[in-house]
Amino acid sequence: MSALPRVALIGCGRIGQVHARTLTSLRHLCDFAVIDDRNVQAAQVTASFLDVPRATADSEAVIADPDIDAVIIASSTETHAPYIELAASHGKDIFTEKPIALDLESTQQALAAVERAGVRLQVGFQRRFDGGYAAAKQAIEGAELGSIEMIRDAMRDPEPPPVDYIKRSGGLYRDMTVHNFDCVRWLMGEDPVELHATASTLVSDEFRKANDFDTSIVTLRFQSGALASIENSRRSGFGYDVRTEIFGSEGALMVGQSRALPVRRLSASGVLEDHQYFFLERFRDAYREELVAFLTALRDDAPVAVTGEDGRAALVLAYAAERSLRENQPVPIDLKEVSYA
Numbered sequence: 001m002s003a004l005p006r007v008a009l010i011g012c013g014r015i016g017q018v019h020a021r022t023l024t025s026l027r028h029l030c031d032f033a034v035i036d037d038r039n040v041q042a043a044q045v046t047a048s049f050l051d052v053p054r055a056t057a058d059s060e061a062v063i064a065d066p067d068i069d070a071v072i073i074a075s076s077t078e079t080h081a082p083y084i085e086l087a088a089s090h091g092k093d094i095f096t097e098k099p100i101a102l103d104l105e106s107t108q109q110a111l112a113a114v115e116r117a118g119v120r121l122q123v124g125f126q127r128r129f130d131g132g133y134a135a136a137k138q139a140i141e142g143a144e145l146g147s148i149e150m151i152r153d154a155m156r157d158p159e160p161p162p163v164d165y166i167k168r169s170g171g172l173y174r175d176m177t178v179h180n181f182d183c184v185r186w187l188m189g190e191d192p193v194e195l196h197a198t199a200s201t202l203v204s205d206e207f208r209k210a211n212d213f214d215t216s217i218v219t220l221r222f223q224s225g226a227l228a229s230i231e232n233s234r235r236s237g238f239g240y241d242v243r244t245e246i247f248g249s250e251g252a253l254m255v256g257q258s259r260a261l262p263v264r265r266l267s268a269s270g271v272l273e274d275h276q277y278f279f280l281e282r283f284r285d286a287y288r289e290e291l292v293a294f295l296t297a298l299r300d301d302a303p304v305a306v307t308g309e310d311g312r313a314a315l316v317l318a319y320a321a322e323r324s325l326r327e328n329q330p331v332p333i334d335l336k337e338v339s340y341a
């Protein structure tokens with residue numbers, strides 16, 4: 001692609017605002033042409049604040065617009081698959097927020113459309129672009145830790161999302177643990193063959209009412225025999241908590257404990273450090289780097305770093321976790337299997 005790709009952002013809610021600011025700062029990699037949101041006022045205010053030429057609420061028209069080369073989909077989850085299909089049918093390259101869809105059938109359909117059209121699709125698993133996780137991956141690939149035997153991955157949100165979000169989220173595994181499934185599979189560099197899930201509702205009755213859980217542990221067994229555990233909670237009293245320990249035959253590595261201010265206060269009552277409260281702060285740089293990677297792939301006519309298949313694999317693991325809970329036993333995993341329903 002010789003001229004800068006003309007980019008449209010679909011959805012400017014919580015994460016869309018982050019992507020909008022990033023795109024504005026990447027004028028050397030893209031021409032940020034349109035902001036679209038069902039809530040046209042949100043689109044207009046954001047476009048005007050960031051000096052983006054167009055704001056609209058007609059997502060279909062924007063996606064079909066021949067002047068647009070690529071779309072960044074950051075609207076609500078249920079819109080991702082239909083917008084991916086539409087964008088692919090118009091030959092656009094696509095970055096989509098996770099998950100691709102809440103069900104495997106729509107995911108398959110969206111991926112088939114992408115394959116047919118031969119366009120790029122990158123999924124928003126931003127952890128892969130975080131400095132800490134990227135360093136861990138490099139250490140693993142450089143065999144610095146020897147062979148990897150165990151990974152312990154924890155992610156806890158500061159507080160539960162709004163009730164309306166809970167109802168539409170697809171549940172803990174499809175909405176939240178998909179990040180962990182992708183991260184652990186990526187770090188391990190191989191696919192899991194067995195999964196066991198156990199979960200509780202300890203944080204809020206709203207999860208129980210939505211037939212969902214807010215507290216969970218999932219264990220995974222990999223082809224090599226390596227093991228992983230994933231812990232999630234929808235509430236962490238001290239703020240967002242993301243921590244990963246990678247244990248190998250020659251050493252271990254820990255990612256986490258992020259501070260906003262590099263200050264440690266020591267006093268008679270103890271030692272105090274600050275803590276990044278929210279995931280939008282913790283992963284601020286990673287959200288930027290994932291879009292830099294996507295736009296760089298467009299510029300260099302290169303493949304994207306996180307594929308639709310990676311997105312599908314994480315969703316298959318979410319399905320498997322739900323099945324393990326229902327059956328109250330470990331379930332075998334075959335990532336090529338289409339349905340775990």
Ligand SMILES: NC(=O)c1ccc[n+]([C@@H]2O[C@H](COP(=O)([O-])OP(=O)(O)OC[C@H]3O[C@@H](n4cnc5c(N)ncnc54)[C@H](O)[C@@H]3O)[C@@H](O)[C@H]2O)c1
Pocket residue numbers: 010011012013014015016036037038039042059074075076077078079097098099124125126279
């Ligand atoms: N990668 C991450 O860490 C991360 C973090 C937060 C959210 N997300 C994902 O991003 C997506 C959005 O989440 P959010 O927290 O920003 O939600 P949000 O509710 O704050 O924002 C969603 C926006 O999409 C708009 N919208 C809804 N339907 C639309 C449609 N049909 N067409 C155009 N716009 C539409 C809404 O008006 C809203 O402005 C979700 O899929 C979520 O899973 C990912």
